[in-house]
Amino acid sequence: MGLKVMSMAQAIERFVPDGATIALGLALEPLIPFAAGHEIIRQQRRDLELVGPISDALFDQLIGAGCVRRVTAAWVGNVSEGLGHCYRRACEQEVPHALEVHDHSNFSISLALWAAAWNVPSLPTRTLLGSDILRTNPDLSVADGLVQVKAVRPDVAIVHVQRADELGRAHAWGPLGVSEEAGLASGRIVISCEELVDASVTLSDPNRILFPETKVAAVVPEPGGAHPSPVQGFFKRDHAFHRDYAERSRTVEGFEGWLRQWVLDVPDRAEYLKQIDPDALRIKHHRPSVPADFGDE
Amino acid sequence: MSESYTPQELMVAVAAREIRDGDVVFVGMRLPILAYAVARNSHAPEARGLFEVGLMRDQPASAFLGTMGDPPNVAGALWATRMSNAMALMAQGEVDLGFIGGAEVDRFGNLNTSYVGDPRRPEVKLPGSGGGADISILSRRWVTLMSHEPRRLVEKVSFVTSPGYGDGSPGWRKRNGLLGGGPVAIITTLGVLRFPEGGGEAYLASVHPGHTVDEVAAYTGWSLQVSDAVSETSAPTESELASIRRFDPEGFWTRS
Numbered sequence: 177m178g179l180k181v182m183s184m185a186q187a188i189e190r191f192v193p194d195g196a197t198i199a200l201g202l203a204l205e206p207l208i209p210f211a212a213g214h215e216i217i218r219q220q221r222r223d224l225e226l227v228g229p230i231s232d233a234l235f236d237q238l239i240g241a242g243c244v245r246r247v248t249a250a251w252v253g254n255v256s257e258g259l260g261h262c263y264r265r266a267c268e269q270e271v272p273h274a275l276e277v278h279d280h281s282n283f284s285i286s287l288a289l290w291a292a293a294w295n296v297p298s299l300p301t302r303t304l305l306g307s308d309i310l311r312t313n314p315d316l317s318v319a320d321g322l323v324q325v326k327a328v329r330p331d332v333a334i335v336h337v338q339r340a341d342e343l344g345r346a347h348a349w350g351p352l353g354v355s356e357e358a359g360l361a362s363g364r365i366v367i368s369c370e371e372l373v374d375a376s377v378t379l380s381d382p383n384r385i386l387f388p389e390t391k392v393a394a395v396v397p398e399p400g401g402a403h404p405s406p407v408q409g410f411f412k413r414d415h416a417f418h419r420d421y422a423e424r425s426r427t428v429e430g431f432e433g434w435l436r437q438w439v440l441d442v443p444d445r446a447e448y449l450k451q452i453d454p455d456a457l458r459i460k461h462h463r464p465s466v467p468a469d470f471g472d473e
Numbered sequence: 474m475s476e477s478y479t480p481q482e483l484m485v486a487v488a489a490r491e492i493r494d495g496d497v498v499f500v501g502m503r504l505p506i507l508a509y510a511v512a513r514n515s516h517a518p519e520a521r522g523l524f525e526v527g528l529m530r531d532q533p534a535s536a537f538l539g540t541m542g543d544p545p546n547v548a549g550a551l552w553a554t555r556m557s558n559a560m561a562l563m564a565q566g567e568v569d570l571g572f573i574g575g576a577e578v579d580r581f582g583n584l585n586t587s588y589v590g591d592p593r594r595p596e597v598k599l600p601g602s603g604g605g606a607d608i609s610i611l612s613r614r615w616v617t618l619m620s621h622e623p624r625r626l627v628e629k630v631s632f633v634t635s636p637g638y639g640d641g642s643p644g645w646r647k648r649n650g651l652l653g654g655g656p657v658a659i660i661t662t663l664g665v666l667r668f669p670e671g672g673g674e675a676y677l678a679s680v681h682p683g684h685t686v687d688e689v690a691a692y693t694g695w696s697l698q699v700s701d702a703v704s705e706t707s708a709p710t711e712s713e714l715a716s717i718r719r720f721d722p723e724g725f726w727t728r729s
């Protein structure tokens with residue numbers, strides 16, 4: 177086994193300290209690393225800054241669990257259900273504590289990450305002209321008729337993928353959202369994957385490798401680690417689970433009960449999966465792509 | 474007739490009619506996903522759907538979508554890519570029509586999806602822009618859908634997440650450097666509001682079957698302009714309803 181392969185508990189312990197800026201939920205609705213988020217909650221990380229476009233309900237859960245100091249995001253809620261109730265309580269009532277919000281749009285958070293990836297202080301754009309987001313986010317300013325989006329540089333990006341090898345060459349497919357710029361912008365990357373595969377698999381298609389292996393610090397084999405979000409070729413989205421979370425998280429007590437059931441009273445993702453019926457969500461009709469020919473002589 | 478379809482089904486049908494054949498549509502979430510499917514299966518066979526998650530399609534997904542990133546939306550896509558590539562098309566003015574959901578809208582089409590009250594200590598923290606602000610500024614024209622309530626159609630939005638026509642003065646968008654043309658319609662549970670050519674203040678263009686102009690005005694938080702030609706919104710056709718029910722078989726979006 178390579179030195180990068182480890183359990184989720186080890187990866188979070190080593191690479192997500194208190195106060196860290198972490199990017200996650202980077203493919204928007206699919207491939208959200210819920211297992212990583214839940215381990216962060218179990219290890220009681222504090223004062224984190226969360227960076228991402230739309231992390232479905234994961235940001236809401238981390239906020240409700242008291243892990244978060246600042247959110248730098250385009251949208252925080254529950255995609256199929258609407259409002260994020262923990263996010264609301266934090267912003268409106270400082271429950272469990274106050275939260276700083278740096279509002280972005282989807283486009284501007286992507287640009288903030290590209291700026292960091294390219295090591296420049298900011299990037300110009302036409303989006304956000306005329307929006308009050310310019311008034312509330314200190315990382316946005318207007319110069320020469322364009323919005324300047326200041327670079328956002330996460331300490332670590334956490335990305336769930338379909339498969340990876342033990343050296344961190346990760347294959348992801350389907351829409352990628354802001355995964356690439358977030359990975360390149362981050363100091364390092366933690367990968368969790370449905371399948372740990374041999375390097376001969378990943379290297380057979382280098383175009384599909386998401387990140388340079390030099391950025392990848394940890395590879396966590398974590399089947400089902402994105403539940404309830406979908407994973408192309410592996411799992412459908414669990415809509416009923418999102419609805420149940422939306423209903424129970426309406427009150428602090430309801431959220432705490434949910435958190436005990438799904439996070440605090442479960443040691444790891446394998447035990448979590450025993451509470452659901454993964455086979456009901458598993459993709460059964462496969463559509464493999466035609467292999468690309470990388471022949472060279 | 475009013476028993477045979479829900480207000481959401483009517484809104485989807487009306488939204489679908491906003492899509493022209495050949496349009497590149499920035500689809501967004503919820504009801505617009507169904508609107509794209511209805512349009513594509515009726516009057517707009519050449520319409521393409523662009524999704525900010527990083528997808529382009531030329532036909533609706535073959536199964537129900539809870540989100541735009543669900544696996545059926547990826548299978549058979551024309552393009553699966555990164556979000557900044559989808560935004561690149563919109564930044565070049567190549568998105569004809571966008572859909573945006575809203576919590577609050579004012580008479581000039583400015584949308585709030587961020588904060589009700591003071592942003593430093595809001596009465597309600599809404600989820601935020603997502604791609605809404607980008608669509609409002611960069612797409613060639615856009616449409617919003619919302620429940621028609623006085624607390625949503627308001628005299629003044631507390632926060633402009635997605636700008637419409639700003640303060641309503643002529644040329645506001647151009648003066649402020651906004652690329653796209655702005656909102657063309659607000660589709661609500663009671664009627665359809667439209668904007669004059671070139672922008673300005675919304676007016677009531679049609680009232681949904683079973684409702685009246687007075688009722689719509691009473692549920693609007695500003696003194697609503699009414700078109701001299703105000704009409705009744707055409708009810709969804711059998712074929713529109715069949716499409717809607719095919720793509721939302723359990724009524725997740727349209728019957729709950």
